[in-house]
Amino acid sequence: MIRTHGARAAAGALAALLVLAGCSSKAKESGGDGDRADADGVKTGIGVSGKTITLGALTDMTGVYATLGKSVTQAQQLYVKQLNAAGGVCGYKVALSVRDHGYDPQKAVSGYTELEPKVLGFTQFIGSPFVAAVKQRIDGQDKGLVLPQAWSAALLGSPYIRVIGSTYDIETMNAVDFLIKEKGVKKGDRIGHVYFEGDYGESALVGSKHIAQQAGLTVVEQKIKPTDNDMTAQVTALKQAGVKAIVISAGPRQAASLVGVAAASGFAVPVIGNNSAFAPQLLATQAGPALMKNYYVASPSLPIGADTPQAKKLVADYRAAYPKDALDNGIVAGWTAVSAFGEALKKACASKDLTREGVDKALLSIDSYDIGFGVAQDFTDPKSPSSHESVILQPDKNVTGGMKVVREAGASEAAKSYTPGA
Template identity: 75%
Template sequence: MLALALAVAGCSSKADDDNKGSGSEGGVKTGEGVSGRTISLGALTDMTGVYATLGKSITQAQRLYIKQVNADGGVCGRKLSLVVRDHGYDPQKAVAAYTELEPKVLGFPQFIGSPFVAAVEKRITADKALVLPQAWSANLLGSPYIRVIGSTYDYETINAIDFLMKEKGLKKGDKLGHVYFEGDYGENALKGSRHMAQEAGLTVVEQKIKPTDNDMTAQVAALKKAGVKAVVLSAGPRQAASLVGVAAAGKFDVPIIGNNSAFSPQLLATQAGPALTKNYWVASPSLPVGADTADAKKLVKDYRTAYPKESLDNGVVAGWTAAAVFTQALKKACQNKDLTRQGVDKALLTLNAYDNGFGIKQDFSDPKAASSRESVIQQPDTSVTGGLKAVREAGAAPEARGYTASG
């Protein structure tokens, strides 16, 4: 991936003079992506690949947020602009899209895919273009310009297994299955399983898969033969539907819990829907979009008005939150009269108790640490907005509080 990044670096397009270099507008220092009228932000998303549903929801939520900010006067006398590129969860397209947009934008409130962010991590740090990825791998921690929002996958998995042990019958001495994508996402989640297994006396039965593996029949057979009592899934929605559906058809009646990327409400309309509502749970870095809070209700109302034909899911919350965090950093940077990339990053460090109304406060003061160690446990439910209801409020397992994620 690094070789790929270097190979495409030379084809970077040139930004307009209005968006490149440093200067001063009205006493405010400016740099890349900032003109006298506009602050340009980048979104590197997946609209056509394995996370197409997620990417669409995140992008639409961010466009809605920016539209509302602009209607309220913008930031620092400037309108926000979101420049979107679809990489289709393809590594070459993802790196090429970063190369194209980096000179043109101030930063990125969206970048889907831990492996792709990791592939250009050194370049992001050198470019100083703040990235708020929709990816939760602890391997992304450490750079002051890549800031994960919420608990990383290892923390999230520890909290998920804590739920299985406290509420779903998993106990010391049991075997725990873990089906996971190869690469950053799945392997970081696996660290959480291994840590929890050591702490709680479990044995992990591992099943590594590729993002292109959509049929989980072989994995279910292997886990059933091994005698696992519960399963963690660190993959995508398609894998979740197959895993849960095949398990139900084979009378493999064990609880299955996924990381936050492993669900889409559209799954509830498939043949796997009944099995998902019965035997599947999701760990998440926030309350679901259908939560009974004033902020959630307002977001649902506004989103439905803007996109009346689109479904709601937790991607809406993730996109909205990242756009809000980036905008708060921009507003603080404006107060500091420094809208350069370094100024925005410095402003983000001051957000040490950010709360967007979805259940978990975020601390961005330390780039080496996750902004939270807490997770909300959710369950599929066809009767609620977004298809997920919270069954355990935000919290961190004791094993998560004693664990340190490392990038």
């Protein structure tokens, strides 16, 4: 249970949501957005107007995940542009309506409340606590498909919120498994875990504790806030505790500080982060050399610089569309989510049902979806993430996107046997 500032912020956001939810419902009732059929017999509803399907994106362009948010959003805008150039879906063009919440709970919930009555569903929603704050409303009232850039296990169980890739608890098990098999961590050792308060960090902590219990390890916890950018105190505490490795479930800034401070103090233990704890721009900072030496990242897919035809095409297309912007794995995450949503739209079109119910049903029929980044996604079970696998990456300024593969996609034995929430 979350008892910190993050929980109070989410609770405040949820209270605001409850006030605004009634207004949204009234707007839908008076707006005449009931299901209808077009001239071709395709059933449509909320989010489909004229010859346009509107999808929502709730992102972070100005907060702790601004780098991720920009890449995810631009990748999704690129996909929509290409989809429309190819004829759209069922004769409809697709539009992406974007709102920046700056990783602020009030802005996130109000952005959802604003967009929800206008969109068919969401190709993006950054922030596990914010998605969790509106989960009850999504499940009970709105029933629009949401593909979040969030991997908290708390989001599982909803037929409308579909986590793409392994949840943070499973991903962290795969990360610790790498430390055990590749970095010399052994039974009896202590490992540190620096984590954000709230759904993200505490979901990851469940994973590290689960595999630590199985492997005979002890987890030394260090809880931090998203506003904490200097990890000196955490490094000092973990060094004194004698940890042999560190897991970090936070943002890129915190990861860079942690690895940089550890290196500067002669504390040369391996550090591994969750998928959102790195940005290639960090390689140009003072922490760059230390990151390339001692830092690893567990990722739900191969990196943007993967040696596959699909990855190479995405790199070329993204560079052509955004020549001044860096390549990072946010592009892969955004492209994967919007492609999955696009695939659901196409299947719903074939079934002549472009309502929220029809699109959600279409996604739940997809059992093996791989866009060329090494991991097949299975969306058929809402109680489970679409994958239990992780790829282990290492920062490298000499490769496309700044990340190289050091262990291919796979699931640890702990992850394979684990049931989220059990």
